[in-house]
Each structure stands twice: as C-alpha cells, then as structure tokens.
Amino acid sequence: MRGADKLQTLFKESTDKKAPEKKVPEKKLQEEIKELIEAPENRIKTYIQGFDDKLSGGIPKGSVVLVAGEPGTLKSTAIFYIMYQNAIKENRSGIFISLEQGRDNLVRHLRGMGMDPRDVEDKLSIVDLSVIRKNLEGMANRTWMDIFKMYAQNMKSATGCELLAIDSLPVLEVMARFQSPREDIFQLFEWLKELNSTIFVISEMGSGDTQYGKHGEEFIADGIIHVKMERVDDANIQRRIRCVKMRGAAHSPNYYLLMFQNGAFQVTRVIAE
Numbered sequence: 001m002r003g004a005d006k007l008q009t010l011f012k013e014s015t016d017k018k019a020p021e022k023k024v025p026e027k028k029l030q031e032e033i034k035e036l037i038e039a040p041e042n043r044i045k046t047y048i049q050g051f052d053d054k055l056s057g058g059i060p061k062g063s064v065v066l067v068a069g070e071p072g073t074l075k076s077t078a079i080f081y082i083m084y085q086n087a088i089k090e091n092r093s094g095i096f097i098s099l100e101q102g103r104d105n106l107v108r109h110l111r112g113m114g115m116d117p118r119d120v121e122d123k124l125s126i127v128d129l130s131v132i133r134k135n136l137e138g139m140a141n142r143t144w145m146d147i148f149k150m151y152a153q154n155m156k157s158a159t160g161c162e163l164l165a166i167d168s169l170p171v172l173e174v175m176a177r178f179q180s181p182r183e184d185i186f187q188l189f190e191w192l193k194e195l196n197s198t199i200f201v202i203s204e205m206g207s208g209d210t211q212y213g214k215h216g217e218e219f220i221a222d223g224i225i226h227v228k229m230e231r232v233d234d235a236n237i238q239r240r241i242r243c244v245k246m247r248g249a250a251h252s253p254n255y256y257l258l259m260f261q262n263g264a265f266q267v268t269r270v271i272a273e
Contacts, residue, residue, distance in 0.1 A: 069227035094163035114263030
C-alpha cells in the first residue's frame with residue numbers, strides 16, 4: 001500500500017465510529033500516523049545542511065510553503081537549490097516559474113552560485129514571464145491568471161513535476177490584477193493544493209516587517225519559512241532562517257545562521273551577539 005493510501009486509511013480508522021471492537025487502539029493508531037507522516041518517503045529534503053534535522057527530516061510532501069524574506073536574503077536561490085539537489089539526488093522533477101527575472105539573467109546568477117541548470121535540464125525547468133506572455137497571444141478572452149493556471153497545469157501533466165516554485169507572489173498579484181486580494185489569494189492557494197505537488201511560493205517582506213503575508217496567505221499556507229538579514233554590529237550582517245510553521249512536522253521554531261559556502265547551503269546555531 002502506498003504511503004498516501006495507508007495514511008488515508010489510518011485517518012479513516014481514527015474517525016470511524018462503526019465497529020468499535022475492530023478499531024486499532026487510539027494510542028497505537030496515532031503512533032502509526034506519526035510514523036507514516038515522518039517517513040523519509042513522505043518528506044522532501046531541503047539538502048540545506050543541518051536544516052532538515054530541524055524539520056523532522058524535511059518538508060511534508062504536498063505542502064504549500066510560503067517563503068518570505070526581505071531582498072538579499074537568497075530566498076529564491078535557496079529554493080532553486082532545494083529543487084536542484086532533489087533533481088540530482090532524488091531524481092525529482094520540478095518547475096521554477098520566475099516572474100521577476102528573465103530566464104537568461106537567472107541562469108547566469110545560478111551558474112555563478114555553482115548550480116548550472118544544464119546539469120538538471122531533463123528534470124528541472126525554468127520558466128520566465130515571457131513564456132507565459134506568449135501564451136496570451138490569441139487568447140484575449142482569457143485572463144492572465146487563467147493562462148498562468150492553464151500553463152502550470154499543462155506543465156504538471158506533461159512532466160509530473162513533484163516540486164513547483166513561484167517567484168514571486170507580489171509580482172503574480174500585480175500581473176493578475178487581483179480585485180479582491182484576500183479572496184483571490186485564498187482561491188490561488190486552494191488551486192495550488194489541488195496540484196498535489198510540493199510548492200514554494202516566494203514572497204517579499206520589507207525590512208522590519210513582522211507579518212509574513214499581506215492578505216492572509218500566512219494562515220492558508222501549510223508552512224512558512226522566514227529568511228531575514230540580522231545586523232550583529234556596525235560592520236556585520238547575518239542571514240538567518242527559521243521555520244515559522246510546518247503542518248505535519250515537529251519543527252524547531254528557532255532562527256539559525258544561514259550560510260552559503262562552496263556551492264552549498266548550511267545552517268548553524270546562532271552565536272550569541
């Protein structure tokens with residue numbers, strides 16, 4: 001039995017009021033559900049050294065994760081790194097949709113960081129805004145969001161992508177011309193969950209912002225990863241990362257020092273300032 005099917009069966013047993021004499025004891029049932037959720041095959045590793053341990057092994061499959069942070073925190077690079085490593089080490093397919101940068105500029109940046117998209121081009125696709133714009137031609141009766149969803153759905157069907165990244169949510173809001181942002185965001189996240197992929201939605205925060213979303217997306221998302229710049233003295237600034245929430249994972253809520261060295265991300269405990 002596949003993990004998802006077994007999990008569904010266990011949840012059904014935990015709520016089934018019929019034939020109580022056949023039910024698995026509650027404590028044992030909860031232990032089985034926890035063990036199944038935390039099984040490696042039901043997790044997406046970040047391959048950020050030291051961070052997966054803080055997530056009980058990784059991100060639960062099928063999660064929609066909001067990745068929020070101010071400019072310069074390498075949040076987009078970190079998400080591509082996760083997808084890149086999963087393509088190489090787990091043979092997972094993915095699509096990185098860049099609405100902020102053109103594909104050529106993004107590829108140039110990634111190569112400079114030691115990640116050449118050509119190494120994983122059979123598993124990981126980079127799509128920029130120009131590709132979506134081309135799909136608008138001849139479809140004047142469809143909205144930008146209709147085209148975006150159709151394109152993403154077609155890519156999902158064609159590649160079976162397990163990982164999807166959208167960079168970024170604020171640009172998507174502008175392009176889609178949301179009329180009722182809170183309602184439109186809710187519908188977007190509900191649609192994303194129906195794709196049955198693990199999805200990273202990258203969002204911008206201003207320096208000093210305390211809210212991870214502007215329209216309630218922090219409550220709709222299954223997980224939130226926050227990356228920030230922390231001034232430690234007059235001369236030094238550190239990148240720090242923490243998992244704010246992650247449904248289905250017993251995660252640490254603490255901030256960790258985020259470093260990128262020799263082509264790899266890693267986290268360490270923050271040293272007292």
